[in-house]
Amino acid sequence: MSDAPVLLEMRSITKEFPGVKALADVNLVVRAGEIHAICGENGAGKSTLMKVLSGVHPHGSYDGRIVYRGAETRFADIRASEGAGIVIIHQELALVPDMSITENIFLGNEPRRRGAIDWRLANRRAVELMARVGLHEDPDTLVKDIGVGKQQLVEIAKAFAKDVRLLILDEPTAALNEADSRHLLDLLRGFRSRGVTSIMISHKLNEIEAIADRITILRDGRTVETLDVRADGVDEDRIVRGMVGRELGSRFPDRTPRIGEVFFEVRDWTVRHPISAERRVCRNESFVVRRGEIVGFAGLMGAGRTELAMSVFGRSYGVYESGTIVKDGRQIVLRSVADAIAHRLAYVSEDRKAIGLNLLDDIKASTVAAKLAKVTRRGVLDAVAEHRAAESYRRELRIKAPTVDEGVSRLSGGNQQKVVLAKWMFTDPDLLILDEPTRGIDVGAKYEIYGVIQRLADQGRGVVVISSELPELIGLCDRIYTVCEGAITGEIAREHADPETLMKRMTSTKRTQPR
Amino acid sequence: MSRAKDLRKNLFGGTTSNARQFGMIFTLVAIVVLFQILTDGLTLRSDNLIALFQQNSYILILAIGMLMVIVAGHIDLSVGSVAAFAGILVAKSMSDWSLPWPAAVAFGLLIGAAIGAWQGFWVAYVGVPAFIVTLAGMLLFRGGNQFIGNADTIPVPEGFRVIGAGFLPEVGPNTGYNNLTLLLGLAACAAVAWREVRARRTRREMAADPTPTWISILRLAVMVGAIVFASLRFASGRVGTSFPVSGIILVALVLAYSFYTRNTAGGRHIYAVGGNSRAAELSGVKLRRVNFLVMTNMSVLAALAGMIFVARSAASGPQDGNGWELDAIAAVFIGGAAVSGGIGTISGSIVGGLVMAVLNNGLQLLGVGTDRVQIIKGLVLLLAVALDVYNKRQGRFSVIGGLTRSLRRDTPTPAAPEAQRAPAVTKVPG
Numbered sequence: 029m030s031d032a033p034v035l036l037e038m039r040s041i042t043k044e045f046p047g048v049k050a051l052a053d054v055n056l057v058v059r060a061g062e063i064h065a066i067c068g069e070n071g072a073g074k075s076t077l078m079k080v081l082s083g084v085h086p087h088g089s090y091d092g093r094i095v096y097r098g099a100e101t102r103f104a105d106i107r108a109s110e111g112a113g114i115v116i117i118h119q120e121l122a123l124v125p126d127m128s129i130t131e132n133i134f135l136g137n138e139p140r141r142r143g144a145i146d147w148r149l150a151n152r153r154a155v156e157l158m159a160r161v162g163l164h165e166d167p168d169t170l171v172k173d174i175g176v177g178k179q180q181l182v183e184i185a186k187a188f189a190k191d192v193r194l195l196i197l198d199e200p201t202a203a204l205n206e207a208d209s210r211h212l213l214d215l216l217r218g219f220r221s222r223g224v225t226s227i228m229i230s231h232k233l234n235e236i237e238a239i240a241d242r243i244t245i246l247r248d249g250r251t252v253e254t255l256d257v258r259a260d261g262v263d264e265d266r267i268v269r270g271m272v273g274r275e276l277g278s279r280f281p282d283r284t285p286r287i288g289e290v291f292f293e294v295r296d297w298t299v300r301h302p303i304s305a306e307r308r309v310c311r312n313e314s315f316v317v318r319r320g321e322i323v324g325f326a327g328l329m330g331a332g333r334t335e336l337a338m339s340v341f342g343r344s345y346g347v348y349e350s351g352t353i354v355k356d357g358r359q360i361v362l363r364s365v366a367d368a369i370a371h372r373l374a375y376v377s378e379d380r381k382a383i384g385l386n387l388l389d390d391i392k393a394s395t396v397a398a399k400l401a402k403v404t405r406r407g408v409l410d411a412v413a414e415h416r417a418a419e420s421y422r423r424e425l426r427i428k429a430p431t432v433d434e435g436v437s438r439l440s441g442g443n444q445q446k447v448v449l450a451k452w453m454f455t456d457p458d459l460l461i462l463d464e465p466t467r468g469i470d471v472g473a474k475y476e477i478y479g480v481i482q483r484l485a486d487q488g489r490g491v492v493v494i495s496s497e498l499p500e501l502i503g504l505c506d507r508i509y510t511v512c513e514g515a516i517t518g519e520i521a522r523e524h525a526d527p528e529t530l531m532k533r534m535t536s537t538k539r540t541q542p543r
Numbered sequence: 544m545s546r547a548k549d550l551r552k553n554l555f556g557g558t559t560s561n562a563r564q565f566g567m568i569f570t571l572v573a574i575v576v577l578f579q580i581l582t583d584g585l586t587l588r589s590d591n592l593i594a595l596f597q598q599n600s601y602i603l604i605l606a607i608g609m610l611m612v613i614v615a616g617h618i619d620l621s622v623g624s625v626a627a628f629a630g631i632l633v634a635k636s637m638s639d640w641s642l643p644w645p646a647a648v649a650f651g652l653l654i655g656a657a658i659g660a661w662q663g664f665w666v667a668y669v670g671v672p673a674f675i676v677t678l679a680g681m682l683l684f685r686g687g688n689q690f691i692g693n694a695d696t697i698p699v700p701e702g703f704r705v706i707g708a709g710f711l712p713e714v715g716p717n718t719g720y721n722n723l724t725l726l727l728g729l730a731a732c733a734a735v736a737w738r739e740v741r742a743r744r745t746r747r748e749m750a751a752d753p754t755p756t757w758i759s760i761l762r763l764a765v766m767v768g769a770i771v772f773a774s775l776r777f778a779s780g781r782v783g784t785s786f787p788v789s790g791i792i793l794v795a796l797v798l799a800y801s802f803y804t805r806n807t808a809g810g811r812h813i814y815a816v817g818g819n820s821r822a823a824e825l826s827g828v829k830l831r832r833v834n835f836l837v838m839t840n841m842s843v844l845a846a847l848a849g850m851i852f853v854a855r856s857a858a859s860g861p862q863d864g865n866g867w868e869l870d871a872i873a874a875v876f877i878g879g880a881a882v883s884g885g886i887g888t889i890s891g892s893i894v895g896g897l898v899m900a901v902l903n904n905g906l907q908l909l910g911v912g913t914d915r916v917q918i919i920k921g922l923v924l925l926l927a928v929a930l931d932v933y934n935k936r937q938g939r940f941s942v943i944g945g946l947t948r949s950l951r952r953d954t955p956t957p958a959a960p961e962a963q964r965a966p967a968v969t970k971v972p973g
Contacts, residue, residue: 341825342827344824344825364827364829365824365825365826365827366827366829368827369826369827375825377822377825382819382821382822383819383821383822383825384822384825385819385822386814386815386818386819386822386823386885387818387819388814388818388819388885388886389814389815389818393811397811397815397823397826398826398827399827400808400811400812401808404807404808407807407808408806408807409805409806409807409808409811411745411749411806412745412748412749415749416749419749419750451826
């Protein structure tokens with residue numbers, strides 16, 4: 029295999045966004061007819077690299093060269109790269125649910141005869157293409173009526189309709205169940221035997237180990253290494269080592285935890301997916317939080333941590349099926365967010381702009397938004413009390429704004445996050461769930477937010493931190509649960525937490541500690 | 544220079560809606576002055592002012608409810624039909640079932656509440672977009688009005704007409720003015736002064752930089768001047784006329800609803816839902832309840848507006864309320880509300896409504912036909928909102944600010960909107 033001719037070479041690709049270097053001097057060599065996997069933690073630069081390759085980031089917006097089939101290419105957009113036979117299939121499928129399979133396969137690429145679409149030809153070719161990807165359906169079936177696994181196949185058939193030579197799959201099995209995943213992997217092997225080259229981005233290391241010929245590992249926007257799976261004897265542990273790599277610095281304030289009794293317990297929690305009734309977001313999951321403890325939830329993006337947390341927080345995600353919540357020894361039922369707040373729970377959301385803040389508000393209105401009753405006297409909002417509360421949090425959290433009258437849309441990401449924190453600290457919660465509390469925040473603000481989290485725990489509150497950054501969890505948490513595909517797959521005490529152990533449990537659905 | 548700076552800060556500073564509202568008030572004053580000149584003083588004559596208020600009070604009442612609906616992110620197209628439907632039922636209740644008029648008013652409000660609950664149910668609990676629900680309501684209740692009234696008019700008794708055509712009575716010594724109107728003006732002056740004092744105290748308690756005294760005095764002087772002028776005008780009309788009862792109802796509602804939207808948790812929830820419904824929900828706001836109440840309230844106010852109109856025209860007819868929804872919606876948007884919800888104030892909507900009213904009235908006084916009046920009103924609506932959209936995109940907030948911007952050197956540069964920044968790429972330290 030290593031003698032096969034080189035199909036694609038990306039040479040010292042550097043891509044900068046204002047203020048952030050997403051890719052620095054990345055090299056990638058893909059040989060004809062291989063399955064090449066790209067691995068790396070969230071934010072390592074995998075998707076950016078593929079966007080450079082497929083022309084989403086056009087030629088000129090990055091540095092470096094792309095040599096494809098022996099010639100340097102300069103794609104101006106996706107159409108140009110597709111014209112050259114490079115097709116990318118994104119994690120979120122780009123299908124129109126209310127169109128038929130045929131219509132989707134030929135969307136934007138319709139076979140025409142004298143200006144009109146030739147549907148007879150289209151249907152005939154659709155059946156051929158579907159046979160190639162092992163999809164047996166009526167081509168007139170609407171895409172919304174087939175399962176996710178089959179939709180993925182339609183997406184691949186669509187790629188073949190464009191004469192694909194290099195197929196790029198971004199997390200192709202993330203949304204698929206076991207059987208569909210296996211079918212897809214078999215299909216990729218079949219393509220390989222027929223000479224189609226594939227690049228696959230995946231977090232599921234067991235799949236990569238099983239299917240890839242070679243693996244390129246990215247970390248912090250740089251190429252770490254390229255491994256030949258058979259020659260180098262690569263296994264999951266080896267990949268994990270490459271992904272997490274270097275030492276942890278001291279980026280966390282010192283703290284001596286004072287951990288008390290278990291006060292919050294979720295037992296046998298089962299939640300249904302909000303749309304597809306047969307899918308379970310989580311099934312019989314249980315976890316506990318102690319007073320003064322910072323508990324981590326480790327998992328890759330899409331592992332179901334957010335869904336689990338939000339379903340606990342007043343059923344704000346999915347459909348509750350069964351399970352109980354016990355707080356301070358008493359069983360409580362949280363039917364709505366208002367109930368959850370009344371029982372002194374707080375959930376600081378992952379996406380502060382979409383669901384955490386009203387960007388039209390100023391700092392003071394945002395600070396008191398989740399507990400207006402605290403600044404209401406006899407039914408009337410007390411502007412002075414509101415101002416005082418917001419001002420005290422502005423000082424305590426060092427929110428950089430001249431006054432609390434400043435609109436939150438004008439604040440930087442780190443300061444917005446502090447406002448969201450203030451909003452939930454204002455509700456005086458016993459249990460704080462922080463979902464990706466430092467995503468998209470610079471290092472200085474991160475350190476401050478870690479300090480706040482530690483102070484909250486030291487006040488005797490329980491804190492749950494959901495994060496995709498392992499170093500953050502390891503540096504901050506007293507105990508870490510690992511989550512994979514909605515299931516809690518492990519529980520690791522601080523002393524035993526290291527990136528490799530965590531990554532291994534995060535990428536395996538086997539339960540190591542059945543509870 | 545420093546005084547000019549203070550003035551600017553107090554006019555344009557603070558919240559964006561403050562600046563926006565100042566721009567609207569400025570526009571209103573400019574239009575009034577323009578027509579005052581063009582009509583040789585007809586615009587501000589007592590009888591014209593009184594007529595202006597009487598003719599527009601019901602639209603302004605609708606604008607109050609519509610503001611809340613639009614802030615919550617909805618729209619209500621049915622208000623004209625609901626007003627007509629409530630109007631005909633109330634008229635019928637008095638003529639056929641000889642209900643006394645105060646009972647009929649209560650009955651009308653109940654009808655409004657029932658209709659609102661019906662529409663609120665579909666919007667809040669079933670999740671049908673308000674546009675569709677109220678479009679259906681528009682047809683439904685227009686048809687209902689004509690079905691009940693046999694597409695005919697029903698007259699209403701004298702007592703009932705007070706709420707639409709009545710005036711403050713003449714009492715006390717003969718001063719040449721309507722005494723009650725003067726008293727009302729005096730009370731308004733006292734209220735404005737008290738408010739200014741309170742605002743200053745609040746600012747002190749917040750330890751914010753106090754508003755310079757001279758600005759407070761200037762602001763007070765302008766407002767008291769306007770109130771004194773208006774009360775003298777309203778009080779010196781033809782004998783028997785004065786400040787209209789419908790105007791009093793309007794002022795009471797404006798004060799009550801302004802207070803509700805600004806100073807209570809319920810009001811704040813409406814803005815939260817319109818600004819970011821998911822964030823509001825995750826902050827414990829009961830989304831459905833807010834949507835339901837907003838829609839219900841709108842129909843209650845529509846019923847009230849319908850009754851005032853019927854009272855003014857002495858009969859309920861099949862074409863009552865035609866096109867009111869558009870006037871109310873226009874008032875709200877001219878008054879600075881955002882189409883996407885979350886932004887807008889009651890007072891802004893009232894000013895927006897008055898701009899349209901004065902424009903209408905002035906053009907009529909000038910003898911411009913309704914065809915051209917409509918064309919002009921359409922253009923004004925489009926321009927007002929377009930200017931606002933343009934200003935927002937420029938990061939500026941007021942017409943005046945835009946005009947004087949080139950004269951200033953110390954223009955504060957607003958922080959770059961987040962959306963224009965680079966996508967947040969999280970570095971993962973290994």
